Amino acid sequence: METITSAPETPSAIQQQRLQFVLQLADTSLVLGHRLSEWCGHGPVLEQDIAMANIGLDFLGEARSYYQYAAELEGAGRTEDELAFLRAATEYRNPLLVEQPNGDFAATVLRQFLFDSYHLPFLEALRAGPDEKLAAIAEKSVKEAAYHRQWSAEWVIRLGDGTPESRRRLDGALRDFWRYTAELTTPAPAETALADLGLAPNLDDVRALQQAHIAEVFAEATLPLPASGVAQKGGKTGRHSEHLGYLLAELQYMQRAYPGLKW
Amino acid sequence: MTNTEWPLWEVFVRSKQGLDHKHVGSLHAADATMAIQNARDVYTRRLEGVSIWVVESTHVHASNPDDAAAFYDPAADKVYRHPTFFEVPISIKHM
Numbered sequence: 001m002e003t004i005t006s007a008p009e010t011p012s013a014i015q016q017q018r019l020q021f022v023l024q025l026a027d028t029s030l031v032l033g034h035r036l037s038e039w040c041g042h043g044p045v046l047e048q049d050i051a052m053a054n055i056g057l058d059f060l061g062e063a064r065s066y067y068q069y070a071a072e073l074e075g076a077g078r079t080e081d082e083l084a085f086l087r088a089a090t091e092y093r094n095p096l097l098v099e100q101p102n103g104d105f106a107a108t109v110l111r112q113f114l115f116d117s118y119h120l121p122f123l124e125a126l127r128a129g130p131d132e133k134l135a136a137i138a139e140k141s142v143k144e145a146a147y148h149r150q151w152s153a154e155w156v157i158r159l160g161d162g163t164p165e166s167r168r169r170l171d172g173a174l175r176d177f178w179r180y181t182a183e184l185t186t187p188a189p190a191e192t193a194l195a196d197l198g199l200a201p202n203l204d205d206v207r208a209l210q211q212a213h214i215a216e217v218f219a220e221a222t223l224p225l226p227a228s229g230v231a232q233k234g235g236k237t238g239r240h241s242e243h244l245g246y247l248l249a250e251l252q253y254m255q256r257a258y259p260g261l262k263w
Numbered sequence: 264m265t266n267t268e269w270p271l272w273e274v275f276v277r278s279k280q281g282l283d284h285k286h287v288g289s290l291h292a293a294d295a296t297m298a299i300q301n302a303r304d305v306y307t308r309r310l311e312g313v314s315i316w317v318v319e320s321t322h323v324h325a326s327n328p329d330d331a332a333a334f335y336d337p338a339a340d341k342v343y344r345h346p347t348f349f350e351v352p353i354s355i356k357h358m
C-alpha cells in the first residue's frame with residue numbers, strides 16, 4: 001500500500017483531505033482534553049480529580065502528535081501551536097460531543113464514556129491503517145484509550161446502578177448527550193473520501209464495536225438503551241454549538257493577547 | 264444518618280518484577296476495584312510500578328506504640344544476632 005510521508009509543493013485534493021482528517025482528530029483530542037482539565041482542583045474527590053487530569057493530559061499528548069503531523073502535511077510553515085491557538089471556532093473540526101460543558105460529575109463521566117466507546121475501536125482501526133504516522137500515534141494512544149474506557153465504563157456502572165441520586169444525574173446526562181453520539185461515527189466528507197481509498201478507518205465498523213460496548217455497559221448499569229432519536233451533527237464540518245467559542249476564548253487567550261508568547 | 268465517607272485503603276506498589284511491593288500511601292475508595300483504579304491514577308503516574316496491592320486500612324493491625332520499649336529496645340545490645348562473625352572465604356565475592 002502507498003504511504004505518503006511528506007507534503008508535495010501544491011497540496012492535491014487527497015492531501016487536503018488528509019490534512020482535514022488529521023486536524024479533526026487533533027481538535028477532538030484538544031477540546032476534550034481541555035474540558036477535562038477544567039476539573040483540575042474541582043473534582044468530587046482527590047483521587048478522581050487526579051484521574052480526570054491524567055486523562056486530560058493523555059488527550060493533550062495525543063492532540064500534539066496530530067497537530068505536529070498536520071503542520072507537516074500542510075507544509076505552510078505553521079506550527080502545532082499556531083494550529084491549536086490561532087484557528088477560529090468555525091475552523092475547528094471536532095464533533096459536538098467533546099465541546100459540551102462538563103456539567104456535574106455524572107455528565108462528564110457519560111460524555112467520556114460515549115467518546116471512549118468510540119475512541120478505542122477507532123484507534124485500533126487507525127493503528128492497522130496504511131498511514132505510518134497515524135498508526136504510530138494510534139499505537140501509543142490505544143493503551144491510554146483502553147484505560148480511559150475502563151475508567152468511564154466503571155463509573156457509568158457505579159452511577160447507573162448506584163443510588164437514586166446518582167441514577168437521576170446519569171439519566172439527565174444521557175438525555176443531554178445521547179443526541180451527540182451518532183456524529184462520532186458519521187463520516188465527514190474527508191473521512192468518506194479517505195475511507196474509500198482505505199486511508200481512514202471505516203466508521204461503520206467502528207460504530208458496530210461502539211454500540212456493542214455501550215450495550216454491554218448499559219446492561220450492567222441497568223440503564224435502558226435510548227432510542228436512536230434525533231442526532232445533532234455539524235462539528236466535524238465546522239458548525240459548532242455556542243460552547244466552543246467560549247472554550248477557545250479561554251484556551252487561546254494567551255496567544256491571542258500576547259502573540260508568539262513562550263514560556 | 265448513614266456514613267457516606269468511602270473507606271480508607273492502604274496502597275502497595277511493586278516497582279519492578281522481582282522486587283517486593285512497598286507501602287506508598289493511602290487513599291479513599293468505595294471498593295477494591297475502585298481502590299486499584301485510584302491507586303493507578305494517584306501512585307503510578309510517573310512509572311513507579313508494575314503491580315498494585317490494596318488493603319482496606321481497617322484490616323491492618325498495628326503494634327501499639329506504648330509497647331515500643333518492651334518490643335524493640337531489647338534488640339539493641341544483641342549484636343551477636345547479626346551474622347557478621349563468620350569468616351568468609353576470599354574466593355566468595357558479593358557476600
